[in-house]
Amino acid sequence: MLSEKIALRLFASRLKSIARFEQYPEVVQSEQLKSLVETAKDTEWGRKYKYGEIRNYDDFVSRVPISDYEHIHPYIRRMMEGEDNILWPEKVQWFAQSSGTTNGKSKFIPVTPSSLQKCHYRGGKDVVSTYLNNVPESRLFSGKALVLGGSHKPVAHNEFVKKGDLSAILIQNINPLANLYRTPSKKIILMDEWEAKLEAICKHTINKNVTSLSGVPSWFLVLIKKILEYTGKHHLTDIWPNLEVFFHGGVSFKPYEEQYKNLIPSSKMRYLETYNASEGFFSLQNDFNDPSMLLLLDYGIFYEFIPIEELQSENPKTYPLESVETGRNYAVVMSSNNGLWRYKIGDTVMFTNKNPFKIVVTGRTRNFINAFGEELMVDNAERAILKACEKTRSIVREYTVAPVYMSQEMKGRHQWLIEFTTLPTSLEDFALQLDNALKELNSDYEAKRYKNITLEMPEITVSKPNLFYEWLESKGKLGGQHKIPRLSNNREIMDSLQHFASGKNFF
Secondary structure (H helix, E strand, C coil): CCCHHHHHHHCHHHHHHHHHHHHCHHHHHHHHHHHHHHHHCCCHHHHHCCHHHCCCHHHHHHHCCCECHHHHHHHHHHHHCCCCCCCCCCCCCEEEEEECCCCCCEEEEEECHHHHHHHHHHHHHHHHHHHHHHCCCCCHHHCEEEECCCCCCCEECCCCCEEECHHHHHHHHCCHHHHHHEECCHHHHCCCCHHHHHHHHHHHHCCCCEEEEEECHHHHHHHHHHHHHHHCCCCHHHCCCCCCEEEECCCCCHHHHHHHHHHCCCCCCEEEEEEEECCEEEEECCCCCCCCEEECCCCCEEEEEEEHHHCCCCCCCCEEHHHCCECCEEEEEEEECCCCCCEEEEEEEEEEEECCEEEEEEEECCEEECCCCCCEEHHHHHHHHHHHHHHHCCEEEEEEEEEECCCCCCCEEEEEEEEEEECCCCHHHHHHHHHHHHHHHCHHHHHHHHHHCCECCCEEEECCCCHHHHHHHHCCCCCCCCCCCCECCCCHHHHHHHHHHHHHCCC
């Protein structure tokens, strides 16, 4: 079996590459742009925007428009019908399906051979190499990695291509040797039916020596509780005493951290965040004492950033990596080896450091509340929830927030629909602590709350257990990488949840 020391030697070249882009970020990003443009110059997209004439970043910006999925979808549709050399010169046989939660529409992101090997799989290798470099005493490879993937296994879209969750595509294409260190089997991980999958995972993993976990915190928590219920144990370490790390991503870990520490009471347990989306593997946490993540610069991705306040303008200005500022919210724009060009991925980030470049994910460009000028971001909400829970000794399992608009009788406010694992003694005190935390974290919110001039106190509505999961299940989106929408600038999601809850007696 592979030892940790041998693994580190195998990954040594990646550690050197990471050190290089940490030291020379602008050079590496310039190399990425040049390589991408040169590779794609003879594609239909490349010919349309005259990639052969692009010599530098200014040329690139002047020729290529900023795009979103609606703009690029006609090209992707043709690729899915078997046409080649449209956005990228490689033959594309896989498309990652990424869907919303309020309707049935799906995005299909090309997964090219280059993006598979040089981005997604490279990210997985870098996570392991970084971890082992930080934890020389690790026994990671003495046991198995329990990976909880998506709920849509790859299926044939037509005779030309297959589609499915990114995690399922990665599992389907991974080197067979990696399966020696994974549990459960590929057959179980790729099961469609969520509850049957959980049952199968329990049966096939409780007697394994699991040393690491990988997945989305919210869904993994469901699995952990299922395993504890199945075995009659109180702590996960009673089942897997050698468990040492949880590689997590997809949603913020903050609301779940206390629950994990209660269920895994081990001083050697570590938590490492990654930022891996259908569009690409973007960053990883390389320091356990710093929650921000290192931006990965040599993955075949060229980055640009739009200040969040300029996002809605007709021609927003983009900034390359060297021009960003710390402490400012940006929408991420990427050009990459999966054929997405100057593409807004829909996420917002904030830089915490420029030497090296490190980020925190602050939310979604469509996942915020600015109904009253408060500009409340997901990061604000996550931190405020955490502070309110600490102050009131409560635990939040899931939540969503929406505005309650002003009327003639009353001012506006935010409605928080919360499913608690542990209820606070006083909901009024929880609301007060939440409000105070939001004021500390967001000066715009604080200004709107001043003497209740614009915003009233937050309204807390408590749901019965499992509302959010049953709501997702009703939409065919239970399990895997589907996420509960945290903040909405309208009441569509909140009203949908409340309508569903009223029919199910969830209040």
